[in-house]
Amino acid sequence: MKQFIIFVTFSMLLFFSTCKHEPKPIIRSSNNDTSLKELVCFNTQILPLITASCAQVGCHDAITQEEGLILNSYDGIINMGTEDLVKYITLTSGKMMPPLPQSRMDIVNINLIKKWIAEGAKNSICNPTNCDTSNVLYSNEIAPIINTYCKGCHNTNNKGGNVNLDNYADVKASTLTGKLLFTINASAYTLMPKGGPKLSNCNLRKIQIWADKNCPQ
Numbered sequence: 001m002k003q004f005i006i007f008v009t010f011s012m013l014l015f016f017s018t019c020k021h022e023p024k025p026i027i028r029s030s031n032n033d034t035s036l037k038e039l040v041c042f043n044t045q046i047l048p049l050i051t052a053s054c055a056q057v058g059c060h061d062a063i064t065q066e067e068g069l070i071l072n073s074y075d076g077i078i079n080m081g082t083e084d085l086v087k088y089i090t091l092t093s094g095k096m097m098p099p100l101p102q103s104r105m106d107i108v109n110i111n112l113i114k115k116w117i118a119e120g121a122k123n124s125i126c127n128p129t130n131c132d133t134s135n136v137l138y139s140n141e142i143a144p145i146i147n148t149y150c151k152g153c154h155n156t157n158n159k160g161g162n163v164n165l166d167n168y169a170d171v172k173a174s175t176l177t178g179k180l181l182f183t184i185n186a187s188a189y190t191l192m193p194k195g196g197p198k199l200s201n202c203n204l205r206k207i208q209i210w211a212d213k214n215c216p217q
């Protein structure tokens with residue numbers, strides 16, 4: 001009996017000591033709206049932005065870990081600290097991130113990150129419930145996707161693969177060559193966004209429909 005009590009006590013100790021209280025992701029349904037009215041979704045709005053701007057190869061990716069930071073996951077971003085994150089992305093010289101000669105993030109994206117932090121910097125996961133492809137234009141549907149998932153690595157000051165996706169003309173040109181569609185549908189090392197994950201089926205569908213309609217503005 002004594003042995004049994006010791007055994008139970010010991011296993012309970014073991015159980016509690018290994019039981020980490022990970023914050024559970026919060027699942028929300030959303031229509032993937034990137035306007036500032038809705039609550040910010042970490043997986044669809046924040047992570048891709050930070051990954052594209054900060055977790056490029058040679059920076060804060062899992063291999064390079066510049067300054068010991070890996071910024072391609074929720075935990076990595078929280079470990080860095082949201083105060084520091086805001087500090088470095090809002091600087092305009094010195095230790096600004098991404099560093100010169102790259103440009104600062106768009107102010108719209110900086111404000112989105114600030115809004116996410118003000119809402120508690122939660123690991124909020126949004127699963128788009130409907131995929132509205134009835135009126136896909138560059139201005140209403142495509143620009144927000146490119147802005148969130150691609151622009152950090154494809155802008156005037158940081159042309160990954162010599163590809164600039166800064167504006168309508170650039171995105172249209174890259175789409176008409178077939179390269180853009182090829183890379184977002186590719187697997188493994190040719191996949192864009194580089195380092196993945198692949199765009200959602202809804203976003204892939206929207207870009208395909210937009211391309212099929214000859215890229216309406």
Ligand code: HEC
Binds near residue numbers: 057149184189192
């Ligand atoms: C983390 C940085 C990063 C992100 C995010 C990213 N790219 Fe790229 N992209 C690159 C780099 C670097 C190259 C050059 C080729 C390589 O290194 O794989 C490239 C190459 C390309 C090319 C040229 C491929 C070729 O065959 O010449 C296209 C088109 C492209 N990217 C489109 C996109 C699109 C569309 C997105 C968003 C869905 C995106 N990229 C997101 C870094 C990125």
